[in-house]
Amino acid sequence: MKKVLTFALAAAMTLSLAACGAPSAGKPYKIGLLQYGQHASLDNCREGFLQGLEDAGLVEGTDYTVDYQNAGFDNAMDTQIAGKFSSEDVDMMVGVATPSAVACYTAAEEKNIPVIYVAVSDPAAAGLDSGNITGTSDALPVDAQLQLIRAMQPDAKTIGILYTTSEPNSVSTIAEYQEKAGSYGFTIDAVGVTTPAEVPQGADTLISHKVDCFSNLTDNNVVGVLPSILEKTSEAGIPVYGSEIEQVKIGCAASAGIDYVQLGKQTGAMAAKVIRGEATCDQIPFETIDSYSTYINSDVLDAMGISVPSDIAANAVEASAAA
């Protein structure tokens, strides 16, 4: 009896797949949006992207529909969701963060579905710079960050950085830091970890090395457990410089960084062109963000006894928890 039930269940699952298929004739533009996982930066990318579409005058429901999925930082899930988008004949795939962008691009190959990505640090290295694909890069403004740290801490010598050895974005950013640090009078102390669980130990290592400050990248593993780093550093009296506004909000001292909502909006504007048929993805080169902003968290800076130079304070955006 139960055997029968099992097969009935399998059959029902198969049928439910068939039942969920929607005909696409005369329908609004179908967007499959695949986000690698959930943390504040990636959420901002997605929200910014949807905002960008609205800003371009497109209306959700009549002009386009969005099927939003996230892969929970699981690559096999990334593949399966992208495959589902392709089999549903979406009109466009949007990948947020590099692994999802790669998964979308691979799944889009056969039907040549246009792919738009948000927040891929190095599109060329990921092989996403040619073909029916475009998007925005979130390469960090390393020079601006080093300048900012120098202005805030004129006597600092060593910058500690935590990163995940398997994230190509982090590895290439570390290389850039090491190349440029010398010209601002810094040395870089980089500690690589492999999992989020190792991050607190990495932070302890850097603190014991007596670094003058931390600089934080957009490394997914590290950002995920950033609060635990900030707890340790604030106890040790070491300021942490973030790479985007959300990190400053939760307790980094300052950042010359990216506003991911802005990055998402910029990407949404590119996607709108493709949706309207004004251009195809291969005609639009990938973009980096137009402008970087300086964010400061006065509460943290005051607690650390760091005074903000007036020229920086004049242009900086306050991002303390209260603001």
Place this chain on the structure above:
Amino acid sequence: MLDLLVSTLIQGLIYALVSFGVYITYSILDFPDLSVDGSFPLGAAVTAVLLTRGCNPYLTLLAAILVGALAGLCTGVIHVKLHVRDLLSGIITMTALFSINLQIAGSNLTVGRSVDTIFTAGPTMALFGGLSLTNRKLVVALIIAVAVKLLLDAFFATKAGLLLRAVGDNAFLVTSLAKDKGNVKLAGLVISNALVALGGALVCHETRSFSATMGTGQVVFGLATVIIGVALFRRFSFVKGTTAVVVGSILYKLCIAVALDLGLPPNMMKLITAVLFLLVLVASGRKGEEIIHA
């Protein structure tokens, strides 16, 4: 909608290689081998590097099998020769492989569209060029899964294969036959990890990418598929274990596809998948409480 079924089938057939590997260690040898989480991305890492260097795509499969066999040998030696507990020897190999995989690949890698994979290379095109890419992937994945299944079935019927099964069922029998059960275990681990690495290689061909974290959860996947598959066909003794685990793998991917398609909030995905598994297991009357030998 047929499309979605096809893409689910492709995933199920490709990942069936992992299920075969776990079936050999867990179900036949009674050896909980965790090295799978490392040997799976190992196969993908070697494949990604070779593909980007212009190596023949078919040869990458062979290379993956070889490095996977080495990984299995490593676990086997640690367990059999150094007398480390089975679970721990797998954990040691898996942990070491994380670094080794990164050392091999440099970092996460993508294989560009201009590079031929086993799904797009000349000989495949000559045979199945008339099919769409998706259908070609299905046919190639099917051929590989069926070929491996038949090879395994044939192997299990040989003297060596029977010894392998005996070690899991009744180790004393093996000793009384004047055979060294340690060496048999070693052989099983080698074969198992070679298959898992081949699975990793196929995933690399299919997704055109390698990521250091892609191995996370593969053991769990393998165990789930073996238990689902074997439980499902428990009363159908004519269905071989190898067939059962392929079905298990496809069912697992189907559960995910259904959960995805229900259109629930993305954060609920895993919960829905878990509920579907439970339904399948309860319905088959087997809750996965027993290790089932072949």
